[in-house]
Every structure is written in C-alpha cells, then in structure tokens.
Amino acid sequence: MSASEFIQEAAMPHNDEIDIATFDYRALTLDQINELKSKAFRRAHEERMEAFRSFWRRVGAALHWLWAAPGRAWARHQIHRRWRADIAILRRMSDRGLKDMGLTRLDVEARARRRV
Secondary structure (H helix, E strand, O other): OOHHHHHHHHHOOOOOOOOOOOOOHHHOOHHHHHHHHHHHHHHHHHHHHHHHHHHHHHHHHHHHHHHHHHHHHHHHHHHHHHHHHHHHHHHHOOHHHHHHOOOOHHHHHHHHHOOO
16 A cells, blocks of 8 residues: 555545544654645645635625626616606696506506606
8 A cells, every 4th residue: 555545545534634533643654744744735725725716706706796886876877767757758748648558647646656
C-alpha cells in the first residue's frame, strides 16, 4: 500500500473528513505526515478561495442590482405617467363615448383610483 493510499484510507473516510478519534498519526511515517499536512493545507486554501470567490460573486450581483435600480425606477415612472395620461383622456371623454367603449364614468374613476 502506497503512502497516499494509506492516507486516503486511514485519514479520510468516505465523508472526506479526518476522524481524529480513530486516526493514529503515530502509525504514519514522516513523509506520510507531511503529505497529509500538505493535502490538508491545500484543501483549506482551496475552500478559502472558493468562499472568497463566492463572496465577490454575491457582491457583484448586489452591485449589478443596485446599478440597475434607477433604470427600473425610471421605467415604473414612465408606466405611471402613461397610466395618468390615459385616465385623463378617459375623464375628458363624454358619457356617450365611454358607453361606446363599454365603460361608465364609475369604471373610469375606479380605474383612476387603482394604483399602477
């Protein structure tokens, strides 16, 4: 059994974590201990780097959302302005014109009070 196979078997069970309670480091040679430390340090470094990248991805997504917020607000404002203009046109129409469209004055006022 090679050193790396021994380390894989003894030190890292199926869940890929070292079981300190059953692990006997005294049975390892100095090279095996150094290889185990090296792998543990490398894995810790990779996990830290992945956490760091994940953090910056989230920061980037938040900044992207913030950067787009004024555009979304402007679009909502434009929709609201168009809604108010349409209601103003309906209010200026005669009752006969509203009736031809299938609306009553009450329908127009109800729509005017509705928030867009």
